[in-house]
Amino acid sequence: MFTLTAGEVLQVADISRVSQSDPGELIGYQRPEVRRRIQEITEYLDSDQPLLPNPIIIALPSTVRFTRSRGPNADDGIALSGTLKIPLACKDGSKPAWIVDGRQRAMALAAAGRQDFAVPVSAFITDSVDVQRDQLRRLNNTRSLPPALVNELLPKTSMPLPPRQSPSVLCELLNTSGDSPFRGLIRRPSASKNQRRKAVVTDTSLIQALAESLTSSSGCLFPYRNLSNDEAGFTAMWAVLVLFWTAVKETFPLAWGKPPSQSRLMHGAGVRVMGRVMDCIMTPIDTRQPGAGAQVRTELALLAPHCHWTDGTWEGLGLRWNEIHNFPRHIHELSSFLIRTYLQERAAQR
Secondary structure (H helix, E strand, O other), X not given: OEEEEHHHHHHHEEEOOOEEOOOOOEEOOOOXXXXXXXXXXXXXXXXXXXXXXXXEEEEEOOOOEEEEOOOOOOEOOOOEOEEEEOOOOOOOOOOOEEEEEOHHHHHHHHHOOOOOOEEEEXXXXXXXXXXXXXXXXXXXXXXXXXXXXXXXXXXXXXXXXXXXXXXXXXXXHHHHOOOOOOOOOEEOOOOOHHHHHXXXXXXXXXXXXHHHHHHOOOOOOHHHHHHOOOHHHHHHHHHHHHHHHHHHHHHOOOOOOOOOOOOOOOOHHHHXXXXXXXXXXXXOOOOOOOOHHHHHHHHHHOOXXXXXXXXXXXXXXXXXXXXXXXXXXXXXXXXXXXXXHHHHHHHHHO
């Protein structure tokens, strides 16, 4: 266990990626870099108070040499202090060590402005690629936190959040704000039994709908994606969400607030589908203009006769109202049907 500076990590260690040789034999063991994740880590490292307690784990070759420190305090029975000598890259550019875990952090550190950042390193010595692969598998075999719990914890942190975390923050606001039509209706892991009885919407489905609107170029929240940590951008997103979902509640009062078994509007599929309808309807609407709410209700009224959230059969789909499930195919088919119907009805009104 030792430390390297941010600038030294990739001088000493290289990244082995999963690929195949010509005969089809697997070589290496790492996946391709996730560029967005690397960029987020880089931005965090360049922030005012970064903290990187997780060590990068590397495999060192048997050519490293350890020299024990002299004196009575060099060994406490657990750790032994001394000097570790690691050979640098060879003339052919090959590096002595391999990064087994922490490749994204390593690449972010290399791109960070602070190259003197101290990086904790945990290393083991082996010349066997099989041992490295085995350690990679074991390191990534732990059980992560449930997504729903992570989504609930994110808005509580006081640290700056990357833009991709804003759906969690918006979901928390939708569940707690007095302006929100979703207040108390979103199921959260920390909710009491009484709160869960009233909560009928899963937070994961709502967060997925928000994330899709933020990341898709056709999403009505997409223009605010780079402003998600800015008060003005967040306020604009909030206005869009409250305006649209309040209009949905008023347009479908008999389907609102019921359990998914009684209303597919509150079902995960219904939330995802209406999220896409929101992108279609809200993109051209200026929420700051007087009468914006009435305009949204007028647009939704074009769809109302064709919706079967609590009874009947969806036209063109051949599915009864309660046969809609949270399957990608159902979400795609129902959202396509509603958006197509909305555009046809709107064109007929002109």
